[in-house]
Amino acid sequence: MIDSPPHTIVISIIGNLDALLIEEVRSEISRIFGFPTEMTPLLGDVDFAFDTFRDQYHSTIILEKLADLAPPHAVKVLAITKVDLFIPVLTYVYGEAQLGGKSCIVSTYRLNEGLPLISSHENFYQRLSKEAIHEIGHTFNLRHCRDRSCIMHYCRTIEDVDKKSNQLCRYCRVLLDDELKKMKI
Numbered sequence: 126m127i128d129s130p131p132h133t134i135v136i137s138i139i140g141n142l143d144a145l146l147i148e149e150v151r152s153e154i155s156r157i158f159g160f161p162t163e164m165t166p167l168l169g170d171v172d173f174a175f176d177t178f179r180d181q182y183h184s185t186i187i188l189e190k191l192a193d194l195a196p197p198h199a200v201k202v203l204a205i206t207k208v209d210l211f212i213p214v215l216t217y218v219y220g221e222a223q224l225g226g227k228s229c230i231v232s233t234y235r236l237n238e239g240l241p242l243i244s245s246h247e248n249f250y251q252r253l254s255k256e257a258i259h260e261i262g263h264t265f266n267l268r269h270c271r272d273r274s275c276i277m278h279y280c281r282t283i284e285d286v287d288k289k290s291n292q293l294c295r296y297c298r299v300l301l302d303d304e305l306k307k308m309k310i
Contacts (some may be wrong), residue, residue: 134160134261135199137167141179142233146250147150153254153291154261156310157276158239160200167194184210184221184230191228200308201264203257204230208217219256219280222263229260238283259308262297265304270297 134154138147151162174186187204195202210218210232219236222229236252237245255276262277270277273285275294280286293301 129200132160132200133198134158134162135165135167135196135202136162137165137202137204139168139171139204140208142205142207146246146253148207149250150254150257153258154203154240157258157293158261158265158301165196165199167191167202168204171206174300176211179211181209181211181217182206183212184218184232185212187230188221188223188226188228191230192223193224193225197249199227202228203261204228205233205253206230207233210235219286222260224263224264224268226264231256231260235283236286248287251291252283255286255289255291258291262293262301265301267297267300267304269291270294272296304310 136151154162166179166191171182171187174182176183191202191204208220210230212218212221217235220229220231233253237249258276267277269279272278272294273288273289275297276289276292277297278289289291
């Protein structure tokens with residue numbers, strides 16, 4: 126058995142997703158947060174969070190289960206799924222996170238919106254990476270940023286996701302560095 130590094134960001138895939146896509150996302154997560162990543166299946170499905178009235182999955186319920194299942198060496202846990210997520214006050218969400226907590230989730234369900242069938246891989250990858258980093262940022266206590274180019278900027282539409290960069294602004298980078306120092310890792 127291979128031992129895990131003492132502090133990792135665990136990525137848990139729920140369902141079947143393209144392995145190359147996930148490797149690209151893993152690379153971006155490590156680039157921004159500086160932690161190694163590992164793939165660990167934590168949930169086989171999210172049927173327990175299905176809301177029959179909305180025909181969607183309640184992401185907050187999934188986050189609670191993920192936090193309970195997080196391995197001890199996990200600094201944070203990111204789940205990636207294909208299902209359509211919601212929180213009660215919004216029609217849908219691209220993802221959700223426990224602010225300052227352990228877990229977050231991102232869905233690919235709406236991230237291919239408006240993409241042409243041909244040569245859409247790069248745009249889809251960028252969208253997924255941005256949303257994954259954004260949600261992990263919330264687990265490190267980063268809030269929504271006013272800077273429209275910052276990866277922590279709140280996105281109401283897929284166009285907003287496309288417009289923001291794949292970087293933290295200077296202010297959010299300082300906040301992240303402060304959070305990492307507090308963790309003493």
